[in-house]
Amino acid sequence: MEKKQILDMVAEYCREQHLAEEWKPGDRINYAGRVYDEEELCNLVDASLDFWLTAGKYTEEFETGLGRYLDVPYCSVVNSGSSANLLAMTALTSPLLKEKRVMPGDEVITVAAAFPTTVAPIVQCGAVPVFVDIAIPYYNIDASRLEEALSPRTKAVFLAHSLGNVFNLKAVKEFCTTHGLFLIEDNCDALGAEYKTDGKLEKSGTVGDIGTSSFYPAHHMTMGEGGAVYTKYPLLHRIVRSLRDWGRDCVCSGGQDNRCGHRFDGQYGTLPKGYDHKYVYSHLGYNLKVTDMQAAIGAAQLKKLPGFVEKRRANWNYLREHLEGLQDFFVLPEAEPGSDPSWFGFMLLVKEGAGKTRDQVTAYLEKHRIQTRALFAGNITRHPCFEALEEGKDYRVAGGLENTDTVMNRGFWVGVYPGMTKAMLDEMVLRIHESIR
Numbered sequence: 001m002e003k004k005q006i007l008d009m010v011a012e013y014c015r016e017q018h019l020a021e022e023w024k025p026g027d028r029i030n031y032a033g034r035v036y037d038e039e040e041l042c043n044l045v046d047a048s049l050d051f052w053l054t055a056g057k058y059t060e061e062f063e064t065g066l067g068r069y070l071d072v073p074y075c076s077v078v079n080s081g082s083s084a085n086l087l088a089m090t091a092l093t094s095p096l097l098k099e100k101r102v103m104p105g106d107e108v109i110t111v112a113a114a115f116p117t118t119v120a121p122i123v124q125c126g127a128v129p130v131f132v133d134i135a136i137p138y139y140n141i142d143a144s145r146l147e148e149a150l151s152p153r154t155k156a157v158f159l160a161h162s163l164g165n166v167f168n169l170k171a172v173k174e175f176c177t178t179h180g181l182f183l184i185e186d187n188c189d190a191l192g193a194e195y196k197t198d199g200k201l202e203k204s205g206t207v208g209d210i211g212t213s214s215f216y217p218a219h220h221m222t223m224g225e226g227g228a229v230y231t232k233y234p235l236l237h238r239i240v241r242s243l244r245d246w247g248r249d250c251v252c253s254g255g256q257d258n259r260c261g262h263r264f265d266g267q268y269g270t271l272p273k274g275y276d277h278k279y280v281y282s283h284l285g286y287n288l289k290v291t292d293m294q295a296a297i298g299a300a301q302l303k304k305l306p307g308f309v310e311k312r313r314a315n316w317n318y319l320r321e322h323l324e325g326l327q328d329f330f331v332l333p334e335a336e337p338g339s340d341p342s343w344f345g346f347m348l349l350v351k352e353g354a355g356k357t358r359d360q361v362t363a364y365l366e367k368h369r370i371q372t373r374a375l376f377a378g379n380i381t382r383h384p385c386f387e388a389l390e391e392g393k394d395y396r397v398a399g400g401l402e403n404t405d406t407v408m409n410r411g412f413w414v415g416v417y418p419g420m421t422k423a424m425l426d427e428m429v430l431r432i433h434e435s436i437r
């Protein structure tokens with residue numbers, strides 16, 4: 001039997017069974033959703049028929065393609081955005097970075113209005129997160145407060161581009177350069193966003209030392225579970241690959257032997273000379289790789305990514321324009337100056353004196369089947385996972401977190417994903433107007 005016969009049937013099955021039904025009034029409007037066609041399903045079946053299972057031809061295609069899209073030379077696919085963040089942070093602790101490495105007790109500047117696994121790797125690596133407040137209506141770090149957070153132990157800044165809005169990369173990058181700090185950009189919610197630095201447009205995630213992505217279904221593109229780590233720097237790339245692939249020193253891919261021709265003649269640590277390089281470990285690593293089936297879906301999604309980003313921008317602009325009249329009730333979101341965001345969601349902050357609370361507004365929207373979301377943890381320091389941590393020792397707060405708490409108490413967001421139709425956007429506009437009146 002020819003593979004093509006099977007794939008033709010898969011394509012037909014997809015068109016018959018997976019074609020999204022047109023949204024009609026009364027249907028649910030989710031904050032996010034997968035957008036795909038037969039190409040993703042055919043790639044998935046193709047990879048499973050190959051039965052290579054672990055990272056293979058599709059993984060290579062995806063890593064090359066994502067690198068090209070972002071204009072970075074080094075890209076590593078991993079099994080989630082959280083794994084990508086763990087790898088990025090752990091990479092900064094590598095002994096290969098010598099005195100620049102992050103050591104236990106060193107500080108990493110971040111925000112508390114965060115997704116939990118942007119902050120968790122800092123603590124998991126034995127470092128101390130230092131929380132800086134965010135700026136409204138951008139929902140990213142208030143860069144004017146960075147200096148306040150600095151201490152002799154500061155080694156890195158680790159921030160997400162919140163809801164697709166690029167943080168003030170110019171100020172943050174300058175701060176990092178001035179003080180010799182690493183910068184990790186959690187780009188999980190902003191893939192495709194652009195930022196003008198020194199007159200040229202650069203993709204978010206590529207301005208700092210390391211960028212990360214998530215390909216969980218809610219994100220800009222998906223492979224089910226998946227993520228990526230990218231960098232311009234060969235040493236950081238080597239460290240990330242080592243940590244991703246069990247901590248090994250050797251760069252041969254799975255199933256490959258002796259690419260460098262020196263498999264049996266090196267001297268490593270206090271091992272006997274010539275010890276098999278495939279089993280030499282330069283880091284205490286993990287296994288955070290993907291299967292080729294995941295990468296196969298990603299390879300098809302990647303071709304659609306530029307269109308997805310444009311649609312997200314158009315949907316966000318539509319909501320922004322049609323909610324303009326509600327400025328007395330809501331703080332409406334703004335793009336960071338100098339950026340062209342790749343929106344993940346549309347953030348609304350219910351004003352004090354709006355006559356309604358955030359909870360009343362979201363209850364109304366949810367009742368009308370419009371999914372709402374909090375800005376992730378709101379304020380991560382207020383969660384049960386922080387109860388065992390001691391302020392001043394395990395984490396620090398630089399200045400106050402007033403805006404962070406305001407967003408936790410009065411903010412919420414709705415979706416702008418590319419599967420949204422004009423009818424869905426109009427329904428959202430209508431219900432948001434009704435919710436506050």
Ligand SMILES: Cc1ncc(COP(=O)(O)O)c(C=O)c1O
Pocket residue numbers: 080081082083085115117118160186188189214215216226227
């Ligand atoms: C900003 C941010 N970072 C990291 C992650 C974690 O990604 P994943 O769910 O793929 O682990 C998410 C998830 O939504 C996120 O929004």
